[in-house]
Amino acid sequence: MMKNKDLGLATKAIHAGTKRDLQYGSLVMPIYQTSTFMFDSCEQGGKRFAGEEQGHIYTRLGNPTTDVLEARVAALEGTEACVFFSSGMGAISSVFWTICKSGSHIVADKTLYGCTFSFLKHGMTRYGVDVDFVDLSDTKNLEKALKKETAAVVFETPANPNLKVIDIKKIADISHAFNKNIKVVCDNTFATPVLQQPIALGCDVVVHSATKFLNGHGDVIAGCVCGTKEFLTEVRLFGLKDMTGAVLGPFEAFLIMRGLKTLDIRMERHCLNALKLVEYLQTNKKVEKIYFPGLKEHPNHEIVKKQMKTFGSMIAFEVSGGRQAGAKLLDNMKLCSLSVSLGDAETLVQHPASMTHSTYDAESLALADISEGLVRVSVGLENIEDIIADFEQSFKKI
Ligand code: 7XF
Numbered sequence: 242m243m244k245n246k247d248l249g250l251a252t253k254a255i256h257a258g259t260k261r262d263l264q265y266g267s268l269v270m271p272i273y274q275t276s277t278f279m280f281d282s283c284e285q286g287g288k289r290f291a292g293e294e295q296g297h298i299y300t301r302l303g304n305p306t307t308d309v310l311e312a313r314v315a316a317l318e319g320t321e322a323c324v325f326f327s328s329g330m331g332a333i334s335s336v337f338w339t340i341c342k343s344g345s346h347i348v349a350d351k352t353l354y355g356c357t358f359s360f361l362k363h364g365m366t367r368y369g370v371d372v373d374f375v376d377l378s379d380t381k382n383l384e385k386a387l388k389k390e391t392a393a394v395v396f397e398t399p400a401n402p403n404l405k406v407i408d409i410k411k412i413a414d415i416s417h418a419f420n421k422n423i424k425v426v427c428d429n430t431f432a433t434p435v436l437q438q439p440i441a442l443g444c445d446v447v448v449h450s451a452t453k454f455l456n457g458h459g460d461v462i463a464g465c466v467c468g469t470k471e472f473l474t475e476v477r478l479f480g481l482k483d484m485t486g487a488v489l490g491p492f493e494a495f496l497i498m499r500g501l502k503t504l505d506i507r508m509e510r511h512c513l514n515a516l517k518l519v520e521y522l523q524t525n526k527k528v529e530k531i532y533f534p535g536l537k538e539h540p541n542h543e544i545v546k547k548q549m550k551t552f553g554s555m556i557a558f559e560v561s562g563g564r565q566a567g568a569k570l571l572d573n574m575k576l577c578s579l580s581v582s583l584g585d586a587e588t589l590v591q592h593p594a595s596m597t598h599s600t601y602d603a604e605s606l607a608l609a610d611i612s613e614g615l616v617r618v619s620v621g622l623e624n625i626e627d628i629i630a631d632f633e634q635s636f637k638k639i
Contacts, residue, residue, distance in 0.1 A: 245316045250435060251505035258312025260305075272495045273305045300491065302482060307494040313501060314455070314465055317434040318447050322473035324481060325465045325494065329430065329450025330356050331487025332464030335480030336448060337361070339472075340393050340424050343369030348386045350377040350396035352405050352609045354450075355593075357428070359600040361395075374608070377407045378541060380415055387419045397428040398437075398548075402593035402617045403557055403610055404532040406541035409548055413443030424472075430454070431583075435508040436550045446472065453584030456500040457507055461493045507622060511554035511584075514628065515620040521629045522558055527566070527636050532557040532615075554620040555583060557593075563614040566639045567592060571616060573635040576627055583619035588628050590618050 278297040280286035288294035315323035326332040351374040361372045375382040377396050394416045398407040416423045426446040427439035433454045451463040522528045534545040535552030560566040571579050577588040581597050594613050
């Protein structure tokens with residue numbers, strides 16, 4: 242096997258971390274559907290628990306199928322290590338349980354997926370962790386918010402649901418110049434490592450909802466964390482093992498590896514389809530405003546060009562007539578599905594204020610720049626003409 246660093250991303254998504262099956266020569270990594278592993282002796286079991294001997298113990302601590310998936314995604318994000326979880330929220334919460342203690346301070350961007358926002362605002366604060374939500378797309382706000390207790394800076398870019406973009410390198414540089422121990426955490430779910438690699442830009446930790454593009458087929462809930470071996474060992478042995486127990490099942494690991502094989506080509510088609518849908522929306526008089534990183538009018542388009550390969554397949558827009566008109570549009574879609582989640586083969590449409598971001602109250606929604614009428618689209622892999630035709634027929638009904 243060639244060294245990972247010599248391989249292209251599409252190749253890594255198929256091959257990185259592969260272990261040769263010495264028993265049968267299976268091409269595909271088998272599913273080790275087992276909760277526990279046998280030891281030859283008490284002495285051996287003791288050594289494994291003490292970390293003195295390599296080998297599996299119990300699937301909450303690691304599983305051969307999941308090991309390969311973790312090595313593969315670490316290669317995609319360009320990190321030493323990766324740990325998988327049973328959901329994106331399992332991954333995110335395990336990271337903060339690992340980083341923070343009572344008295345710690347977190348600087349979070351003010352636009353986050355609804356449950357990440359809720360975990361930080363209503364969860365961590367119960368345990369004596371102080372969280373400031375600021376607009377990190379203006380880095381002056383970070384400079385003002387950092388303090389000696391700051392343990393982490395966290396953001397999504399592009400952000401869910403309004404596609405706001407944050408300058409990853411600037412945020413990492415400012416945070417580390419203030420205190421090199423601050424963990425800069427980037428949620429890379431919307432971009433995927435195909436479009437953007439936050440670690441190369443200076444971040445310490447990447448998190449994903451692998452439920453989305455990484456798996457890509459709408460049939461798994463999963464999450465992962467990528468970073469240094471040292472940090473990921475802590476996340477695995479404390480955040481995952483003791484605090485959340487949010488362990489991924491081996492079958493899900495198998496499905497995600499199956500999905501990853503086409504990540505690179507799926508992203509290509511997702512992105513092309515999104516560009517064409519945006520072109521159509523721009524010509525539609527009932528569309529008031531479009532949020533898409535690929536538009537020149539996007540407030541951070543210059544940063545997008547610097548840190549993203551292409552623009553992704555998430556679009557948000559406002560319909561003239563506001564919330565009611567938006568709801569009517571969504572209710573009348575025939576091919577596109579009225580569903581939360583994203584990154585699937587199917588085009589999914591939803592209304593953030595009442596669905597994915599319903600954990601925000603009206604005031605927090607306004608503060609986070611999530612308008613009441615915003616419609617979010619995850620552009621799928623269908624023929625774009627069919628997606629556009631579906632929007633066209635539904636727009637005619639409002
Ligand atoms: O625990 P999950 O696998 O659902 O992942 C949580 C999560 C973390 N980060 C980002 C940027 C996410 O978008 C998500 C999940 N978002 C879905 C959505 O926005 O449609 C959840 C559906 S309620």
